[in-house]
Amino acid sequence: MPKTDTILSTKSLHYFLQLIDTMNYTQAAQILGITQPALTQQIKKIEHAIGTPLFGQMGKKLYLTEAGKQLQTGAIQLLGTINSVVSDIQEFTQADKGNIAIGVLESVDSDLLRRFLIEFNQKFPNITISVSYFNRKDLWYNLDNNLIDLGLLYVPETAKKSQSNIQNQYEQMKVTQERLTILTHNSKFKAKKAYPVSKFLGKNWVLYPDSFYLTQLLKDKLGSKLNAKNGLNVPLTFTSTKQMVDTAQETDYETVVGESYYQLHQDEIDLTPVFLKGVPKFTTSIIYRKGKKEVPRIENFLAEFKKFLQA
Structure with a gap:
């Protein structure tokens, strides 16, 4: 049997966790930038090293075996520890x-x-930056377990993650002030004016999935009954903001975005931006663990980002 220390490298564990994220060999290989056979071979090597299957298959769908679940937990903890150790070492290096x-x-x-990252990279080419996208639960999990250094997310006035927790364990740098912005086809509406809920009942919408914060904000006001009379009718959902806006413009559907997105892309958008009365403002913020700013490269990054925002 092969030695596990020659098989269970950080790279192989990263491949393993990426396959769990997609549960699809083709998609995982594309994200990792390798071929599907190479990924398949890597997973088989791990399974051979530990002596048991990590994945099962039901029809065309993959699922984790009990051994796979145990390795997943261990891999996350191990990679988190390695990242933490590397960070600790790099704290004493240059910014x-x-x-x-x-x-x-x-x-x-x-x-x-x-x-900003384009400018930052040109100025500091020896700092490598990786950007990953998560739902809110997974983003907090990665922050809590030190798997990422910084989180960019919406911070509502009343967050599910308690404000005391943010204040006690994390620091926050506000990036943009946000407001739920409805992009409507109604030419009678005045841009940037707030309208009551009654003006939007019975409309068709293209939205983010239900788990997304902006969709939750809208549903809190319009109600969550799908396909009901005067309810929220959502024939199409997208995780991509651009695809959502493009679809709204090519149909008669309404949609929602953050105010900062509209400001950045207003020249490309023909719909009228309006607000919904009673929806609180929120911010897009950088969240990071207390103590992270003591790491020179993190302090440098945040300082440069602040300059960029003020320019």
Whole structure:
């Protein structure tokens, strides 16, 4: 039997966790930038090393075996520990070297961050940055377990993750002030004006999935009954903001975005931006564990981002 220390490398564990995320060999291989046979071979090597299957198959669908679930837990803990140790070592290095892992809430438009990263990379080419997208639960999990350094997410006035927890364990840097912005076909509406719920009942919508924060905000006001008279009728959902907006413009459907997204892309949008009365404002913020700013490259990154936002 092969030695497990030659098989269970950080790279192989990363491949294993990526396959769990997609439960699809083809998609996982594309994300990892390798061929499907190479990924399949890597998983088989791990299974051979530990002596038991990690994945089962029911029809065309993969599922984790009990052994796979145990390895998943161990792999997450191990990679978190390794990242933490590497971070601890790099704390004593220069501010212009090292790695930064950023997690972005999947419904947050990250174009502003992308533009900044281009400038930052040109100025600090020896700092490598990885950006990953998560739902809210997974984003907090990765922050809590030190699997990412920074999180970019919506922070509502009343967050499910208690404000005391954010204040006690995390620090926050506000990036943009946000407001739920409805993009409507109604030409009688005045841009940037707030309208009551009654003006939007019975409309067809193209939205983010139910788990996305902006969809939850809208449903809190319009009601969550799908396909009901005067309810929220959502024939199409997308995780991509651009696809959602493009679809709204090519149909008679209404949609919602964050105000900052509209401001960045208003020249490409023909729909009228309006607000919904009674929906609280919120922010797009960078969240990070207390103590992270003591890492020179993180402190440098946040300082440069603040300059970029003020420019």
